[in-house]
Amino acid sequence: MQRRRELLQSLPRFPSLLRSFSSAPSPPLQTLERDPSSQTLSPSPPPPPAANRLADLRLRLAAEAPDLSNFVYSVEVGTKKRPLPKPKWMKETIPGGAKYAAIKAKLRELKLHTVCEEARCPNMGECWSGGETGTATATIMILGDTCTRGCRFCNVKTSRTPPPPDPNEPSNVARAIASWGLDYVVITSVDRDDLPDQGSGHFAETVQTLKILKPTMLIEALVPDFRGDPSCVEKVAKSGLDVFAHNIETVEELQSVVRDYRANFKQSLDVLKIAKEYAPEGTLTKTSIMLGCGETPDQVISTMEKVRAAGVDVMTFGQYMRPSKRHMPVSEYVTPEAFEKYRSLGMEMGFRYVASGPMVRSSYKAGEFYIKAMIEADRAKAPLGNYGPQLEQS
Template structure:
């Protein structure tokens, strides 16, 4: 039996979604990143885990600017016309990784449909620079779909990243919230990454729940992901950044997240994070045993 509670109009979240924030740790991390001039998706997307991750000096770096070319109705990243590619951020990210003493780094970007390669070369160069200057550090990439372009996917797949991620985000019946995205194309992105990357590289995806999907739909997404060889999976509660975004339809109980995890592991995923506060990059190092 699926366990959930409907969202109410009083704005109150259930007790398991009332995370305490450590603003001191967040302020310290914000200052360090601002000094270098680099952004994180943690800040731009208003991630609820930001205090916890920043207190542990974990961060997901946002390259290729802060402006996305797509307007997804669940995402807080600003939409508009992006600027030119900043080659300085290749060194800026590495400088930040050094300053924070990170051994595991996640790199992501907004969708850059304005670029011929979707930004793939920048992903490659950022990753290569980190690995060159910090050979003991591992890199995970969380990429947009690059509009399915094979050459762009090949560039990212051969960057040296140990994990290559692309998020499905939701079930097919709700894909209208993902502007300019396509469910089948996203599956093919993960399939291509698996075939183009070195054999020891892993692929990863993430989905949100609480948007009105059924358990059967979630399980079907899991099966589809396994069919394209996806190794790792993250499942978390969707939380609207503000009233301007797609509304939360339900708060899924922790017991249901545990059920989803059990099902995913039975289907063959190597590692699964499934909890209300799970996000695609939350505790990312644990997937590879770091």
């Protein structure tokens, strides 16, 4: 009952936006349309400016006030002693398939790490095999497998003094990825507060080497916050990547509860702003948050507004899953219907793409399929040589 009261008390603070959840029809997921003069798929035309959309959204408000059912959150709150059971929609697929097996064998051979395995991602088999879309993706973790930070949700092992980075890792990773036949790769890393440049140089070298070996591959760099150092952000943003991603992880109000004390909302938002400033025209920025950590709907909406105001193009929402009993408990399981409400509102706010669902993760194959098509369509429309990431000469 206390949780119900908290949610109900929170709703009036954003009455115009919240009421639209119950009254406004949900727009369909951004569809891909076939250009008659082209053999490629292209996303739907971009929506009108965000200010106009929000104004139109407020004009469609219903007369009745919203209630808890608009968000369909579970009311029961999980604790360490009494964790919530998984609902029926949280089903995982057992990994398998020839491409999955080949990638896993190569990873072991080269002693490479993936966040897919370290974080026990439920979508690993689907992403590595290509799934329904045929766009095979993987998320490679560089700079070792030991993080200098200790976020309460993360399963990656931690140490104040992790082993030094492997100087051959950028070339090993690039050669391995180039040989896998992937269309889209996500390169991420642990936090390396122990290094003078926070590992940004290692990151940039990996991206540049891979682009030389396979220029057509689309690369997303999912980076740490580099302690907010603009020079580190600039180095990666200009490395030749296609998508600059940095996760804010949770709503602004829960940052200190969920993340390491060295991370915070403003610092993460600044990283995304700096990346947008330094990255070549056409580079997308992306972030992600977990739901089910104890956030309220109005906190989620406020966070979305601030992220969009920072110029972020893509945002994803997924259900927080507790990796082990040592980690932060799941506060609640958010229903698929509630995830769809956030996706719909995100598109209304002006994000170019929003992936939202219980099993969605920040590096999710289905989302990457749409992002890939979006980038290719943008490049097809732009004058030759005027679009897209350019490799910075070192």
